[in-house]
Amino acid sequence: NAGVMQNPRHLVRRRGQEARLRCSPMKGHSHVYWYRQLPEEGLKFMVYLQKENIIDESGMPKERFSAEFPKEGPSILRIQQVVRGDSAAYFCASSWAQGGDEQFFGPGTRLTVL
Amino acid sequence: DAKTTQPPSMDCAEGRAANLPCNHSTISGNEYVYWYRQIHSQGPQYIIHGLKNNETNEMASLIITEDRKSSTLILPHATLRDTAVYYCIVRVLRDDKIIFGKGTRLHILP
Numbered sequence: 001n002a003g004v005m006q007n008p009r010h011l012v013r014r015r016g017q018e019a020r021l022r023c024s025p026m027k028g029h030s031h032v033y034w035y036r037q038l039p040e041e042g043l044k045f046m047v048y049l050q051k052e053n054i055i056d057e058s059g060m061p062k063e064r065f066s067a068e069f070p071k072e073g074p075s076i077l078r079i080q081q082v083v084r085g086d087s088a089a090y091f092c093a094s095s096w097a098q099g100g101d102e103q104f105f106g107p108g109t110r111l112t113v114l
Numbered sequence: 115d116a117k118t119t120q121p122p123s124m125d126c127a128e129g130r131a132a133n134l135p136c137n138h139s140t141i142s143g144n145e146y147v148y149w150y151r152q153i154h155s156q157g158p159q160y161i162i163h164g165l166k167n168n169e170t171n172e173m174a175s176l177i178i179t180e181d182r183k184s185s186t187l188i189l190p191h192a193t194l195r196d197t198a199v200y201y202c203i204v205r206v207l208r209d210d211k212i213i214f215g216k217g218t219r220l221h222i223l224p
Contacts, residue, residue: 004157033211042201043158045211056210091157093212103212105157 002027004094004106005074012112019079019086021109025094032075033093033103034067043091049075082113117141118202123219132189134218136202139183145204147178148212149187153198158214161187161200197222 005024013019025032030051035043036059048056049069060067064082069075079086089110093103119137126132138147148163162169162176164185169176175188189196201217 031210035212035214042214042216043152043212045213048210059211089155093157102160105159107157108155 004092004104006090006092006106006109008109009107010110010112012114013082014114015083016081019082019111021077021079021090021092021111023075023077023092023094023106025075025092026104029094029096029104031095031097032069033095034075034077035091035093037089037091037108039088046077079111082111084113087111087113117145117204117213118215120200120202120215120218122216123221125221125223126189126192127223128194129191132192132196132220132222134187134189134200134202134220135184136187137184138202138204141182141204142206144206146207147176147182147185148203148205149174149176150201150203150212150214151198152201152217153195158201192220192222194222194224196220 004026007022032049034046036046037043046059047067052071064080066078089108091105091108093105095103117140146163146165149161150158152158162171162174164176164178166178166182178185199217199219201214203212
């Protein structure tokens with residue numbers, strides 16, 4: 001049973017470039033959550049998606065950040081025109097039902113903006 | 115904001131029981147207590163959750179006080195691999211987001 005998969009595991013971008021982070025949920029899971037962890041801080045919720053729908057984006061920055069979870073394929077977190085402050089670990093989690101008794105987390109993508 | 119209070123760090127000798135406290139004095143009747151841990155920047159790992167009864171699984175035990183204002187996570191025989199940040203979280207079952215606080219950094223001493 002493959003767990004939540006994220007790629008790339010490490011991503012380096014220069015200021016102004018775009019970053020695309022991918023998340024494949026566990027088999028049978030249709031709910032995906034994205035969290036961000038800044039250096040030396042706890043995880044912060046960003047967005048919750050079901051297939052083709054954004055359910056809760058209350059934690060997403062208003063500009064430059066977007067997320068999708070298409071009918072086919074992985075969930076994508078997209079950051080346009082990255083800045084140094086976007087450097088962080090981005091974790092994806094999935095669950096079988098909304099919230100779920102458990103959210104299973106992926107290994108994360110570490111984004112470094114030069 | 116997180117609705118829990120945890121000590122920032124704790125030490126425990128290898129092989130002993132690690133008892134991690136958590137205060138959640140404003141917990142609502144429909145909120146559960148969850149515990150997750152994060153080992154050295156890996157993705158958080160679910161440990162256990164409960165409502166008001168004590169719970170036990172293969173990883174840990176969760177003891178919730180009768181008034182539900184505090185709880186303790188017990189790792190019965192701590193090993194070096196249990197070194198991690200442990201997060202105590204209160205949330206409504208099936209709530210979408212998890213609100214993480216600062217957690218307790220547990221050091222297992224050889």
